[in-house]
Amino acid sequence: xxxxxxxxxxxxxxxxxxxxxxxxxxxxxxxxxSMMSFEGQQFRGADIVEKLQSLPFQRVQHQVVTVDAQPSNxxxxxxxxxxTGRLLVDDEQNPQHFSQTFQLVPExxxxxxFNDIFRLNYGF
Numbered sequence: 029x030x031x032x033x034x035x036x037x038x039x040x041x042x043x044x045x046x047x048x049x050x051x052x053x054x055x056x057x058x059x060x061x062s063m064m065s066f067e068g069q070q071f072r073g074a075d076i077v078e079k080l081q082s083l084p085f086q087r088v089q090h091q092v093v094t095v096d097a098q099p100s101n102x103x104x105x106x107x108x109x110x111x112t113g114r115l116l117v118d119d120e121q122n123p124q125h126f127s128q129t130f131q132l133v134p135e136x137x138x139x140x141x142f143n144d145i146f147r148l149n150y151g152f
Contacts, residue, residue: 035107062144090126091116096109105134108132114126
């Protein structure tokens with residue numbers, strides 16, 4: 029079996045560096061049947077990247093703190109990847125904490141995002 033932690037780290041590095049540079053470039057990672065929950069709102073297919081592009085900030089910087097990965101199906105090869113971290117938007121000095129979970133499905137020599145769940149983490 030491939031090293032799922034290395035795959036997860038490689039995906040996360042690519043995803044957030046691309047997100048921080050140009051969110052439109054994330055489109056190939058999602059398929060028409062991909063699903064995303066973003067702060068409780070659900071999106072599907074092309075609407076996912078449209079939502080990401082419509083976020084009301086010009087600049088963002090993700091700081092990944094943890095990446096955890098597990099196989100999500102012992103026969104087929106999908107991965108479940110959970111990320112926690114901080115993000116800075118525009119000129120903010122105080123980072124916001126976030127968590128994001130991806131279900132990655134193999135396709136050829138790569139993976140696509142089948143499910144994506146994003147939440148900001150507020151102190152309660």
